[in-house]
Amino acid sequence: MPRHLKTARSEASRAEDDARVRATVEAILSDIETRGDAAVRELSERFDKYTPGHFRLSDWEIEEALSQVAKRDLEDIKFAQEQVRKFAEAQKASMRDIEVATLPGVILGHRNIPVNSVGCYVPGGKYPMVASAHMSVVTAKVAGVKRVIASAPPHGGAAHPAIVAAMHLGGADEIYCLGGIQAIGAMALGTRSIAPVDMLVGPGNAFVAEAKRQLFGRVGIDLFAGPTETMIIADETVDAEICATDLLGQAEHGVNSPSVLLTTSEKLARETMSEIERLLKILPTGATAAKSWEDYGEVIVCDTYEEMLEQADFIASEHVQVMTDRDDWFLENMTSYGALFLGPRTNVAYGDKVIGTNHTLPTKKAGRYTGGLWVGKFLKTHSYQKIVTDEASALIGEYCSRLCMLEGFVGHAEQANVRVRRYGHRNVPYAEAAE
8 A cells, every 4th residue: 555755735735826827828918819919029028028129030030049059059959869869760750651542542641741830939048948849849840840930038127048959950930939828829729920720739828738738629739748657666776866866856946836756666766865865955057856755756665566657557657767676567557657768877868868758748647648749749640531432432332321211311321322322323312322
């Protein structure tokens, strides 16, 4: 039976926060839809104290931003983007158009067609999330998206040079210095100065995530994302330092980032809790991480590996770091998560920044029914069909006629009947099923 040595805030109190965010976002999106650029400009001034002559960066401004990025930083960005590009290209290669003959004369197939336009949001208020540009812009371009626009909030009163560099090097066609709900709303709804997109992707704070949720249906989105989550599954083969470090590495994202330790070792659990308290005193981002750990941290001791597996699939965390004597067993048996990080040599930060897998992942138990952002999210799989012989059309028509009449769709049945008459040379009475 799992024992909780530390618990997090209740779901009820979290729901109250969500309700407040929903109301705020709904009002702001309505304002953007009604007043367009004027609303966007006012919101940018209100939230970011930023009202430039234009939000879209010119070619000159992009080049100026690149000139401010150190050579080593540019090389590191290019390295990370190459890893993301390689993996996305391999994923795309696994997705093939198909065409099959299911019956003589009946040909069915599908084509994978890129979305025409995508808006990529890159968080940059508290932390300049340079890596998010790799994950969204590079992956969309590998998929073949024709128009990729990217937007990030101002940082220190201007576009963040490293973010701009990552967007540009990733292949963004338009770059905007615009943040928060106003960026999401402008890209999805469109304004006089920003043409709307077909799909929105990228992480963000609670307001950005809620804006995407409310706009879903009018545009596509990558997934419903909440605060970043991390889980450590560990046994006595690892120590408290590495467990505590990996938990706090994600807790620093924000004050509401859940971090969970699942272990079969109570000794490791208690030592990890003590190590977290020690590290929080020296971690420069400790204030944020401490609040996150206090309100959203959990420590669960399980009796068996099977019990840890059951708990892990129930929690369905975004990031799952597995450090046990049977890491591959968890890989083979876990079903609900965002991404797995197997063994102590890897960690969530590698996935977040550079290793090549995508860091935009499902949260709030969404790993039960979806994976994260990948090249396939930007591809729409469209089916097609054609019949190339009279005999096949008449044969399919007979079955279709009877099935349509079974459901009471007489007009549907006549679509089939007219072909049975024309290509099968059979006299089917109007509005009756073909015999």
